[in-house]
Amino acid sequence: MPSGIKNFICKRGKTMKIAIAGTGYVGLSLATLLSQKNEVIALDIIPEKVEMINNRISPIKDEYIEKYFKEKELNLKATLDYKDALKDAEYVIISTPTNYDEEKNYFDTSSVEDIIKKVIEVGNKNTTMVVKSTIPVGFIKNVKEKYNIDNIFFSPEFLREGKALYDNLYPSRIIVGEKSKRAEIFAKLLLDSAEKKEVNVLYMNSTEAEAVKLFANTYLALRVAYFNELDTYAEIKGLNAKDIIDGVCLDPRIGNHYNNPSFGYGGYCLPKDTKQLLANYKDVPQNLIQAIVTANSTRKEFITEEVLSKKPEVVGIYRLTMKSGSDNFRSSAIQDIIKNLRANNIKVIIYEPTLNKKEFDGFKVVNDINEFKNTSSIILANRQEELLNDVKEKVYTRDLYTRD
Numbered sequence: 001m002p003s004g005i006k007n008f009i010c011k012r013g014k015t016m017k018i019a020i021a022g023t024g025y026v027g028l029s030l031a032t033l034l035s036q037k038n039e040v041i042a043l044d045i046i047p048e049k050v051e052m053i054n055n056r057i058s059p060i061k062d063e064y065i066e067k068y069f070k071e072k073e074l075n076l077k078a079t080l081d082y083k084d085a086l087k088d089a090e091y092v093i094i095s096t097p098t099n100y101d102e103e104k105n106y107f108d109t110s111s112v113e114d115i116i117k118k119v120i121e122v123g124n125k126n127t128t129m130v131v132k133s134t135i136p137v138g139f140i141k142n143v144k145e146k147y148n149i150d151n152i153f154f155s156p157e158f159l160r161e162g163k164a165l166y167d168n169l170y171p172s173r174i175i176v177g178e179k180s181k182r183a184e185i186f187a188k189l190l191l192d193s194a195e196k197k198e199v200n201v202l203y204m205n206s207t208e209a210e211a212v213k214l215f216a217n218t219y220l221a222l223r224v225a226y227f228n229e230l231d232t233y234a235e236i237k238g239l240n241a242k243d244i245i246d247g248v249c250l251d252p253r254i255g256n257h258y259n260n261p262s263f264g265y266g267g268y269c270l271p272k273d274t275k276q277l278l279a280n281y282k283d284v285p286q287n288l289i290q291a292i293v294t295a296n297s298t299r300k301e302f303i304t305e306e307v308l309s310k311k312p313e314v315v316g317i318y319r320l321t322m323k324s325g326s327d328n329f330r331s332s333a334i335q336d337i338i339k340n341l342r343a344n345n346i347k348v349i350i351y352e353p354t355l356n357k358k359e360f361d362g363f364k365v366v367n368d369i370n371e372f373k374n375t376s377s378i379i380l381a382n383r384q385e386e387l388l389n390d391v392k393e394k395v396y397t398r399d400l401y402t403r404d
Contacts, residue, residue, distance in 0.1 A: 018040050021082075128182045306396070
């Protein structure tokens with residue numbers, strides 16, 4: 001077993017007061033997980049989300065969160081009042097959004113720093129801050145110096161959209177960016193509330209933990225890009241992509257997973273994490289990291305050209321989301337394809353039932369599925385769904401396995 005890994009069989013510890021700042025996929029799944037056995041206060045800036053959580057209505061689409069809200073006794077309260085949330089918390093988990101700033105080539109970490117400043121403001125010197133938001137390599141070291149604090153470390157999350165709580169209940173591993181007693185206590189808090197009890201826990205310095213998150217997600221992006229480029233090659237050469245992928249992936253070193261072609265990698269993590277890692281390589285020789293970023297743009301351009309070659313009058317976009325079971329379409333690949341089509345003066349309509357408005361980014365939203373099918377000359381679907389079976393002749397997809 002590698003140095004630093006401990007395989008825990010967790011025993012129940014004492015109840016703690018935990019504050020969680022941010023209630024997206026990361027924050028809300030952690031709040032749900034930990035509130036089974038601890039007092040949890042979830043802090044957010046959106047009143048509607050706070051009200052929904054307090055009424056045990058999940059503001060995000062996640063099967064397990066919805067199930068736990070209905071069936072479990074959770075010691076969970078949401079609030080807009082940061083002083084109420086932070087003043088007595090033994091742990092403050094920071095899971096606020098860190099979007100990638102294309103102009104600065106850097107994550108916008110202002111929301112994380114805002115919580116750090118609020119913890120300092122309320123004078124809670126006994127708390128430990130745990131950053132769960134994705135951050136650049138070296139961030140924790142920098143904020144320790146900037147704010148003259150030591151009570152903070154990073155712990156990366158490895159969650160899938162729509163399955164965030166499930167992935168916390170059955171974690172692949174737990175990584176904590178500090179080698180200390182408080183780090184061990186935090187790991188045990190996670191394990192105590194998880195269903196899977198034997199989990200590899202790896203302790204390391206925060207800078208290495210920050211690197212793990214970016215390198216892990218960039219590898220996943222690499223794998224997506226690889227099979228997408230295989231599919232592009234097969235399509236242009238008139239070959240059967242599925243036969244090639246099946247043959248390649250029977251090699252156990254490669255594996256028959258995460259190999260279904262798509263319109264490109266998207267979602268909350270992969271696009272921004274690959275770009276941030278590339279930015280961190282500024283003074284380091286590399287070719288592959290740049291290629292992973294560039295490959296995604298190339299794939300979306302290829303998909304656009306394929307659609308344009310069919311000379312459609314109206315292109316229907318079936319779902320803005322990238323994954324089945326998700327309601328998040330932030331940075332989805334299809335949005336760049338839509339922009340490419342607009343640049344070519346192609347009329348586009350969108351079917352997205354999670355959108356309660358008539359337009360999205362200037363495009364008409366048609367959530368009557370029959371009207372959508374009838375109006376569309378061609379339908380772009382990142383993933384096949386039964387709802388489109390009656391118009392298969394109109395559907396353009398690269399989905400070979402009907403799964404993510």
